[in-house]
Amino acid sequence: MCALSHKSGQSLIIISKQARTSNVPEPEYDRCGEPAMKENSDGKLSVKTMSSLRKDILPMISGRVAAAISGALIYGLEPLEEIRLRAEKPLVLQNWSREWFIGSDGLPSAKPAGSFIVTQEDIRTTLELMSENSIYAYQDEIKNGFITIRGGHRVGIAGRAVLDGESIKNIKDISGLNIRISNQIFGCSSKVLKYLIKNAADIYNTLIISPPQCGKTTILRDIARNISNGVPELGFKGVKVAIVDERSEIAAMLRGVPQNDVGLRTDVLDGCPKSIGMKMMIRSMSPKVIITDEIGNDGDREAVHSVLNAGIRIITTAHGYNISELKSRREVLMLLEDKVFERYIVLDDSDGPGTLSEVVDGTDMRVIWGSGRHVS
Amino acid sequence: MFLKVLGSIIVLLSSSFLGYILSRDCSKRPQQLRSLQNLLQMFENQISYSSDVLAEVFERISRAGGETGIFFRTTVDLLKDGSAANASEAWEKAVRKCIGRTALKRDDEQILLSFGKSLGNTDLEGQIKNIRLSLGQLALQVEKAEENRKKNESMYKSLGVLGGLALVIILI
Secondary structure, eight states: OOOOOOOOOHHHHHHHHHHHHHOSOOSSSSOOOOOSOOBOTTSOBOOEEEOOIIIIIGGGSOHHHHHHHHHHHTTTOOSEEEEEEETTEEOEEEESSOEEEEOTTSSEESOOTTOOEEOHHHHHHHHHHHTTTOGGGGHHHHHHTEEEETTTEEEEEEEEEEEETTEEEEEEEEEEEEEEOOOEEETTTHHHHHHHEEETTEEOOEEEEEOTTSSHHHHHHHHHHHHHHEEGGGTEEOOOEEEEETTSOSSOEETTEESSOOOTTEEEEESOOHHHHHHHHHHHHOOSEEEESOOOSTTHHHHHHHHHHTTOEEEEEEEOSSHHHHTTSHHHHHHHHTTOOSEEEEEEOBTBTTEEEEEEETTTTEEEEEOSOOOO | OHHHHHHHHHHHHHHHHHHHHHHHHHHHHHHHHHHHHHHHHHHHHHHHHSOOOHHHHHHHHHHHOTTTHHHHHHHHHHHHTTSSSSHHHHHHHHHHHHGGGSSOOHHHHHHHHHHHTTTTSSOHHHHHHHHHHHHHHHHHHHHHHHHHHHHHHHHHHHHHHHHHHHHHHHHO
16 A cells, blocks of 8 residues: 555644744745655655645735634644634634634634634735735636635635626625645656556556545646656656646646646646647647646547647546446546546545555556455 | 125025925925825726725826825835725825825815725625716815916915015014
């Protein structure tokens, strides 16, 4: 089993204490410019979790709420997955194990009663901070229901929609913010990579199957980074990668700069529907590999075929618990029947998010690695 | 006799000069109000056609804008060093701090302060409405200031010369 469980070491806790006393984000923590993967003494690839909670997120949250969060973080809640602000409702922190409230004593608590309450004012201030005092500049994003902030974290917005005819013009009276913390886990795809790589400069067409919240996108991002940069440990040279990032989750572009490291030979087409985007990238960027998230909409099958016809490899993901479940979805089923994919990689969260469940050879449905739970 | 003539000339010159300076101050206010109008117009254009964030836009404006650019400059500084929580607070502080360094009056200050109230915290439409409102108010102020200037400018000038002459006559 490949557990990508996160390490929260001693050093982290010390830093949290500093953050509490000074209330200033710790500058030395997070995001170092080190190479993503390093070899351990035993030659195995190490896994490194990087999130920039203190540097990128806390300064963007209304002071009162940020102080409460950084106070509670001392008690080892990291890595957090979500921070939820709802008007006149308790503040909720979600980590991999469960949801937490912040009690009146500042301690994380499991019960909502008497816990820290977020006000409407907090939400307004937070949104102002997140938009760098320029809500007008983020209007297009707000219209779509989320904004991306520095560090690649996405903030979902709920409120009252202002309509302009059929389309949404704006969201006002914001009542809820959901800050989804994007944890880049460098090296999380290392167990998977060797099943993807065909030879020094080629990979297999791959479909990653995983239930929600099991690290699909995180692994996809790490794969993109690795095949773009090259994997010397596996003798793989880097190739040109094109990411069609319909939901802005893989690269998390902020004003034209990917906030997540997606590799040095990677081009990103942001916010474009997959079926159109894949065809555009074939023509415009001449990639060797196209990577996209959550396949299965109408038109995706045709787009995948045009990718393959152009001699380009594809790596994509689909929601699901196993391969047989995918067959209930028409567009994906057709892709399965066309034998488009040479590798299926199934993930679950039996041992933390991103646990590798099995690897299947798509040409003969042979289980290459795994528990054999797969039903063909 | 020679000294008397020289003294009278010096008195006459300096009083005229004083008058000239006072009259020039009168024309400063309409000038600055106009440049403020230009800067606000620039702000509107910049946020309509590029979706740059407030700090970037203000920085560009402050580089373009003479004496009144100081409000924009100070706002950016206050935002950057973290002494203001949001844009409207920073603007308010900047206006209160820098108004003394300009020729602007109390009425003008009120307009600037109300402009800051919704700075950066509404959508584009709201921002533009706010800017237009302030531009309209400033235009009225310009008119008033212009009238004032016409009246006072010539008055100060002639008062300077005539006052000088009167002084000379009295002294002689």
